């Protein structure tokens with residue numbers, strides 16, 4: 001900076017230059033970026049060059065606002081949110097950022113002038129798949145809403161070099177390919193190696209005398225560097241741009257030149273390679289923790305870097321740390337970031353020399369925890385042996401937290417050893433381990449579930465002792481999805497229709513969709529709505545033809561089940577329904593003319609180590625292969641399974657769907673967010689009373705929702721009574737015929753062994769009670785068929801689903817977090 005330019009000079013505060021928001025301004029900046037960033041002329045540029053130059057152009061428009069927001073957050077020092085999440089399933093960025101900056105039409109015209117189609121450019125972007133499924137996508141929706149609501153906030157996470165694997169099918173079986181999303185580089189990120197944090201591991205702890213005070217300190221064994229990459233998170237047309245900061249691991253010293261010079265090249269790069277594995281790959285697990293040392297390293301790596309980044313770079317000079325609860329709340333997205341709690345304590349006590357009690361009081365106000373599961377096996381625990389080896393000081397701190405907590409429990413309840421054992425943060429069996437959910441619950445100011453039913457079960461079944469001990473700590477925030485990506489962008493035709501009817505205020509105030517209710521009674525509107533759905537099906541049909549070579553039949557009901565493959569989500573129940581319909585026709589029990597034409601679309605990735613899930617994928621493909629090619633079905637039943645379900649595919653499939661399958665066993669799906677996306681796009685749901693389905697049904701009304709299956713108390717009662725799936729098999733001939741057909745090898749070229757593990761699991765274990773809910777499911781599917789026959793009535797229901805599900809905006813979720821947990825001030 002020249003001497004004459006003071007730090008408060010306008011040019012020092014904002015970019016010197018922002019392009020004009022006109023077609024000519026866009027063209028000029030685009031060509032500039034093509035020439036000067038990509039180093040090519042328009043005439044010789046590739047589609048990739050053009051995509052990168054367009055992305056840089058959008059960035060240029062957003063830059064001034066971003067720098068302004070960064071400055072404002074530092075200057076005001078008002079209370080803000082640090083959202084800590086190991087996953088962000090972002091989806092493509094270009095369209096979203098064009099929409100947020102209101103540049104879509106300008107860009108389209110500008111590019112057309114250069115002979116380029118915006119639609120072609122879009123297709124060049126590889127989506128950053130830095131998440132597994134719902135949890136990662138929720139984090140992405142939340143940072144969109146935080147920016148749109150103007151909440152001072154920053155998202156922290158990991159910049160995985162390889163995100164969720166790319167799924168392919170070979171002979172119907174899942175094969176995983178690495179997701180090299182960074183091959184051409186990401187135009188949306190800004191590396192800041194100068195702001196790297198040193199993150200330590202291993203070593204030992206010691207005490208020392210500090211002028212008469214005995215203190216502890218950690219003497220680590222090894223370090224890595226955490227390099228931040230910043231991503232813009234623009235609010236929707238509000239001039240706000242928040243930040244997502246993802247950390248990448250690099251070795252402290254590139255390599256040891258001495259060893260290199262001695263000729264041992266491999267040894268010289270080993271340390272570097274080792275350090276960099278920390279942010280190399282996303283764990284492709286969903287709902288089950290993978291107890292791996294590297295995963296704990298990832299968790300500590302990103303939360304330690306984030307906490308230090310916040311304390312070093314976001315606080316004003318000489319900030320009084322006792323005031324931190326008025327400055328920050330760290331929201332823990334599931335247990336993955338919970339190791340942040342002892343790290344925060346370590347910084348306050350060991351490094352800032354704060355008294356333990358004072359530090360603990362601050363910590364208990366600066367953290368809040370969101371629980372995302374009900375499956376006991378999904379509650380993360382870390383063996384003490386591992387934690388102590390990797391993070392010895394943190395283990396000591398956890399022990400002390402636990403000791404003081406249990407002392408308080410004893411003070412209240414006496415020496416009830418059973419209770420003490422149940423509430424201890426340390427589990428003794430099968431190996432001594434730290435229960436991360438308990439640590440988060442003890443430390444957090446609030447603990448929230450993600451749907452009404454989930455929050456209730458969390459209090460009553462998962463953590464009842466904690467609910468009794470900490471009155472008022474537990475609360476609910478029902479999940480939501482961003483209406484920008486999952487309605488405005490993904491369903492432009494429906495968006496136009498809605499806006500024509502009620503104006504465009506719904507994009508940021510989704511409850512206004514209520515104003516559509518009267519239009520459900522308007523025949524012209526119903527016709528237009530049905531035409532939009534038909535058009536979306538045609539778009540999907542084109543996408544699937546080009547992407548996978550599939551032919552989607554006209555005039556079919558589009559029945560969609562897209563989500564991670566997990567036994568609790570019960571893709572098998574859907575498969576049994578398909579097999580049963582098929583069996584009915586080929587056995588002559590059902591006339592083919594009575595089969596309501598359906599195309600069933602599946603999308604699902606299985607964790608590579610989850611054998612049963614992978615076998616179910618194989619079964620779906622095998623059933624599809626047979627059903628789709630059996631002439632006796634006359635093409636009335638089609639099963640399509642496009643591989644590699646991701647956000648980009650979700651954006652195409654959901655707007656085209658007629659029927660949304662949300663069929664988890666009641667009491668197992670915490671919330672679901674796919675269910676919300678479908679309802680908002682005018683699909684009717686067939687679902688159990690589980691997760692947010694409960695709230696969807698209450699809002700849309702029983703007449704506009706296909707409910708089936710046991711309720712959670714009924715599931716509980718059946719479990720208590722002793723569930724024997726073979727009894728259901730014996731008692732129901734239709735179910736028996738479907739299972740027998742699979743067992744006979746009809747879908748495996750006569751080889752009965754291929755799906756035997758699936759069949760015997762259903763018959764003798766069936767942990768998620770597929771057989772118990774089968775009859776109810778099939779009966780309800782019959783009602784779906786009957787309802788679909790009256791297209792006009794179906795459309796009326798679909799419109800009411802859209803009109804009544806505005807509640808599920810992630811803007812509302814964030815509003816609830818602010819009211820119930822964060823208490824951050826209104827937007828500046």
Ligand SMILES: *Cc1c(COP(=O)(O)O)cnc(C)c1O
Nearest residue numbers: 133134563646647650672673674
């Ligand atoms: C919304 C979404 C999910 C979550 O779906 P559920 O049905 O709630 O499990 C998973 N993956 C992608 C790509 C999504 O967009």
